Amino acid sequence: MRRPSHTVIAVAAAIALTAAAAPTAQAGNPSGGTPTPGAPGIGDPLFPGSGNGGYRADHYTLDFDWQAPATAFPATTTIEATATQALSRFNLDFAGNTLLRVTVDGRPAITAREGDELVVTPARSLRKGHKFTVRVDYTADPTQQRHRDDAIETFGWIPTPDGTVIYPQPDGAKMIFPGNDHPSLRARTTVNITAADELTALSNGTLTHKRRAAPGRTRWTYDSRQPVAGQLFQLAVGKYTLIDSTAPDGTKLRDAVPPSLVDQVEQYRTLTPRHLEWVKNKLGPYPFDSYGLLVADTDLGVALETQTLSLVPKADLLGDKVNAERNMVHELVHQWTGDSVAIERWADLWLSEGHARYYERLYSEENGGANFEALMREAYRQHDIWRRDAGAPAEPTEPNLFKRMRYDGSALVFYALRAEVGDDTFAKIERAWATRERGRAASTADYIALASKVANRDLAPFLNAWVYGPKTPAMPGHPDWTVDPA
Template identity: 40%
Template sequence: MRFDRRGVALLATLSLLACAPADDRPAHADNPPGVADYRPGAAGIGDPDFPKDGNGGYDVSHYDLAVDYTPKTKQLAGQTTIEAAATQDLSSFNLDLAGYTVRQVTVNNAEATFKRAGDELTVTPAKPLGDRSRFTVKVDYAGQPEAAQDNENLGTYGFIPTPDGAFVASEPNGSKTWFPNNDHPADKATFDFAITVPAGLTALANGELQGQPTTAEGKTTYRWRELHPMATYLATATLGKFDLRQGQTPGGIPEVAAVDPKFKNGLDKLYKVSGEVTDYWSTVFGPYPFSSTGGIVDDYAAGYALENQTKPLYGGFEPDEVIMAHELAHQWFGDSLTIKRWKDLWLNEGFATYAEWLWQEHKGTKTADAIFNEFHARPASDPIWAYPPGRAKPTDLFNASVYTRGGMTLHALRKEIGDETFFRLLKTWTAEHRYGHVTTEEFIDLAEQLSGKNLRTLFDAWLFQPHRPA
């Protein structure tokens, strides 16, 4: 994700598993064990910095979302079907959902009881669920979406109503503002979307459009499918009036670019540069991990961009090449390779920030070393030195240090191990963890393995010490 302080200056860029159940056993048994210990699933997934985010006791494999939204009344009617597997003997389990009236919940087609407490929807199936058993949950709900707020960095995020539709950017935990889910990046899943809007509007979601939109009784339904694992915060259902351009990148990757009519003069640039960047990163970071690319510019002054999987979203401004390079780098770093805990956010934002420098180096406008030296020349009193980026703070998650010092860490590493090893490291990192989850320790281990060097001092200085590295 990236901030765009329009009217001030661009702040340091802002962005973000298969799933991470309580254990790694395959969910293949459909029958509970002979002796069961049924108990409620935890109300959080286990991230100490965000104890209420996500849920324990199960692992989602697929979401099927049906959303009917009317911009004029700001009413949303939804039905979410979740395919999951228990990771313990479950008497009940939680879903994350903010607002709305829940009309009905079923588990394996049987009526389930449920209760609400804040953003927690607790579901008690008619029959308890055995460890490793697969199950299907269906939730019917309706109401007016209420966007989330973060006064420190983001402002408004989640499902944000706009005059002609909705701007949907959910990092870090805003997907619960529009569908019930396991709202933490530690649990990735595939997605199907059926988004219904008034005729004349366009609905955009992740992945690829399935067939042609269908219109009946003044409403049009768009069906999108993302069959690569995706964190919930990357899911989008942005809708409204859009001009579209569709085709393929020069390298042959299907592409969709969409802009609000206010930004129609920038449609060709969005399409051209997004394709060029996607193809170039495929040579630097390894093969593009998804089946399509592109971008969306909506007329909502969010002040930031978000790397929604396959379709980065730009809020109320025409992105320049550097911002597009950042968001599209996230398709590798954050989207395909996803952090298990938010404390490791530099693995998303530091990498995407360094991608900006690599893009400028590629275009011949400025070298990464020159950019690094400009930042390193900041006085020791500069706030970025007091914030060690290797441990993102839950109260200041998107601090500039996570971006800038994160990117500087990678350049310091590049200088230490040399270009050949550094760029081999990037490709090895994305290949070994494709569609999975990553930690800082795993990256350090791989860097040491490929370089044959002890790099602990370097990483400690750049990631974990509250002062400017020498």
Template identity: 40%
Template sequence: MARKLALALVLVVSTSVVLAGTPADASSSPATPGAVGAGDPYYPLDGNGGYDVKHYDLAIRYAPSSDALAGVVTIRAVATQRLSAFNLDLDGLTIRSVTVDGRPAKWSRDATELTVTPRRSLGKGHVFDTRIVYDGVPKVIRDPDLGDGGAFTTDDGVVILGEPDVAQAWFPSNDHPSDKASFSIALTVPKDLQAISNGVPAGRSTARGWSTWRWEQREPMATYLAMAAIGKFDVTSYRKNGIQFLDAIDPALPAETYARVAKSFAREPEILRFLSGCFGPYPFRGAGGIVDADGEWDYALENQGRPIYTPQDFDTQEDGDSVVVHELAHQWYGDSVALERWRGIWLNEGFASYAEWLWSEHEGLETAQQIFDRRYATPATSSLWKSKVADPGPPNLFIGAVYNRGAMTLHALRLTVGDQKFFRILRSWAQIHRNGNVTTEEFIALAEHISGRDLGALFTAWLYTPSKPALPVATSRAG
């Protein structure tokens, strides 16, 4: 979303003489440490300041017999200020060495903050590489409100996923969605196992009983969307409509569940064609999904290009199709168009939930209007109406209201501005902010710009007021 649809650029030129005591140019200003957080009020220590990551090159060796991980990550970044030191996020694991631009660097740790002090300060605009060698047993990050994330051991390997905190459980990173980067991921595992990650396959090699699976995620990705699934899978790979599909299904699934998963996964090209008609072109080169028969997590997650599901997501065929629609819709809204701050989570979950409504109508089941009406019939005393959806608070990121009332907000917008302008808003949102980061305020500004209407009262009622809103006044469906 464009924070302002028109920007004013002001150039101030000064030819005054620099007097004694006047600060010199920026290049001679003192180097200072980067901030220890990305500035997100929900998670003040998540992410870091002073630099912008461009690429992660991640090499992992994982031994299922001990759950031990040995990793090397090279982080290419650009300094956004003169840096005397900078921080990365890491939860657990043991650091063995740190270099910056090939030279040994000092480092220290305080809880999840890893502070790196290069031998020489880094100038603003300097592109630098930080290489960290580390190892240990990756952990599961426990959160009583949001659920668990991290490295979940399985009968034959491990699955790494989670939100909002997960990257720091298996590699040093700038762990906040506001700093997206491309990824190269190499996973080395025993040769009888598969190792699946984001993006598209980039080759595999085997030596001395170990196989290395390489993956390339060229489009920028938030760190929490990086994933690994290591174990025994039935892997199906094919190319269709210019997209590389790769699905991995655990053969240990019960036969009926396996069949439902396979059937839903087989519909991925069809689902993406439908969603592309609503939201614009699919934003990535790769797509697919993963289901493991074993694991402690109890949620599906929209890992970029390769969502992970639970067997329970496929209790019925309709459920399976619907959850695949939800996670694939996130590839537009949540992955390509990512959050600037976590309080805007409805921009992810409300949009993906509304995609399920559109799919239901497409399938000849309930229409979007019928689903909206059923939700709206919920009594005013229901928890659905008790949250500020656009600022729910850290413990409430994944409560039902964020999903359901978020989707209802979009339908209320659709009724207000009409179908033509509504879908133009959705497509423009995905196109303008492809590979970027956004806020609720930017979405409101775009909706007002395209509709030519003041929509402040509508969004205030549906997103920010903890009470049941009045029904919107519908315009013509054509808009």
């Protein structure tokens, strides 16, 4: 893992303002209090540096001038933001890359690199409520990667034979562009990607423009009408066959497949409409404008629910049908739980991954896969061991965040809840969660409160024991199930 050096870049025109920083701050804030620095994080215990305080990012315009695999290229990020306090300076999450210039409202700003933080001191302080624009020019490094010892493995820029895809989860978006890199902080995006004519560029949302940028180069523009979190952002460049269609409910479908893989993945890729209808029956209307699969010609071993365009390694669609469908349904379910209903803190990840694993297993059983109850009984047997090694479902630490407890161990919580309240009430809870919380960042406490309201009984004692307790509770309806000692 490469840590950027601590450098300070000062714009000459702004240096002269340093000595007069205090009076400038007062002059720039006739109301809203004395300007103070925005926090370098939002207070998430697992990733203290993720996100930033003092402002809200409302819209990102990202410009990428892609050149070639493993080749640095020009990039610009423009952030439209609103100050939530009187700001003397603020931070952006930004890792690696070569910083060139930063302006705030068109004026050069003083900047400092502190690890993965870019500290920005504007020429004039910002009053509370002020809408401001930050422009960051930099040289992007598409070789940046980091690694984790859990299900994530490698994240950041993932090379393909003729381009790249990105895997920004959990906090890798800062290697792609400067911003607020936390799952609860989302903003609309407009993404402009310029590349050679023979290549295709892809991002979240809808393709709004495709036009000639220069001889031999094409500019692709994508707009995401619904806000996107950094960990769900996608940027892909390479040779792809684009396949557009429409689901029975009118949802626009778009898949991007390397030409050499089109025929090989056809039988599984075309199952998306069936999967979409199945998940809708469980969780309600699809929450976005479009959906599709980005099939990655890489050795990447993990798929990712990048919003509206799930990243799926080719191996997931070249094996047997049961596993292919399991993986496809898992990432599709995330569009409801994890993408539309975001997690408020990283400790709430069990709500995202547990839901996806629960419905993936349920669908698989209905379509030739393993017996769901047998899988849950096995998860129950190991649950105390997982609690010891990776914490209770809602009590992870950063190193074990994406361990098995957040997947099978968390799916077991929903299985237990269904056994406790009955099939009909559980179905109502789940549909209410996906529809009432749509477009929000929600927490474990929010889920417990909503479940209690729908069930018309206090489920806090039951669910708290499952997601926070030191020992696995008894499984309702299964007195014969036993837990191996930890």
